[in-house]
Amino acid sequence: MDEPFGPEYVRxxxxxxxxxxxxxxxxxxxxxxxxLRCQGHVDAEHRETVYGCPCSAETTRYTAAWRMAQVRVTRMARELPVGAEAEAMLRVLAEGGTASDLEHVFPQLKVRGLGQIINGLPSITPLGHVYLAAKDGVRAATTVRVLDVDKKTRTARVEVADWRADEPVTVLMHQITTDSGLDVDSLPGRWLTADANCDVPDADRLVLTAFRTAPLPAGWDEDGGEAS
Incomplete structure (x- = not known):
């Protein structure tokens, strides 16, 4: 029998x-x-199946969504904080207390990812702790040098002068280009300024925001070394 369309190809x-x-x-x-996480890379038929996949979730460390959530919540705390009642409730939850107004105040925390219900009880989320740390901590401008970029993982490694200059920190490549307006290919070796909480003890809690162009630090050359 003729097969006018040829054999069927099965992937x-x-x-x-x-x-x-x-x-x-x-x-x-x-x-x-x-x-976009996993659900952003499938057709509509499979979107519900992969929705909430933990491998790309913002609750899973080192995913792109996790990195962006740290930035989003930090900026929220500094630029557009929740109301006084919601913040007071968040602090009670952080200390292990119980929230009383679950109908009006708690939803303000839940919709922002700062609060959640566990076993029927309100609780603070990891992002809630990030929010309070950003609200209470010291953030200041610091010099940042981009070491390299990884286009496959869409990340960049940077050195943060006022934190640990010899310990590279990974940030989202898209965050740097969006903040600074620079092209991706121009990032390696580039000196920038960013706001950071340089008093934190580990890289997971170091959050960089507001990348912008900056002149070379005094006494340094384009290659990142001290000028002779």
Whole structure:
């Protein structure tokens, strides 16, 4: 019998992700490094299936969504904070207390990702702690040098002068380009200024915001060394 359209092509099945029960390994690799997460890289038919995949969630450390959530909540605390009642409730929850107004005040925390219900009780989220740290902590301008960029993971490694100059910190490449207006290819070796909480003890709690162009620090050359 003739086959006017030729043999049917069946795409080989992709291996499942070993970390979750909803995605392929390739999809999670893409979603992990994308602000769209896994659900942003499938068709409408499969979006509900992969929605909330932990491999790309903002609650999973080092995903693109997690990195952006730290920035979003830090900026919220400094630029557009919640109301006094909501902040007071958040501080009570942070100290292990119980929220009383679950109908009017708590939803303000929940919708922003600062509060959650666990076992029927209100609780602060990790982002809630980030919010309070940003509200209470010291943030100041610091010199930053971009070491390199990874276009596959959409990240950049930077040195933060007032934190630990010899310990690179990973940030979202898109964040730097959006803040500064610079092209991705011009970032490696570039000196910038950013706002940071340089008093934190580890890189996971170091949040950089407001990247902008800056002149070279006095006594330094373009290659990152001290001028002779």
């Amino acid at each position: 080989p099945a992709q291996p499942d992700c070993q970390r979750c029960g909803c995605c392929t390994a390739a999809l999670c690799e893409t979603g992990r490094h994308s602000l």
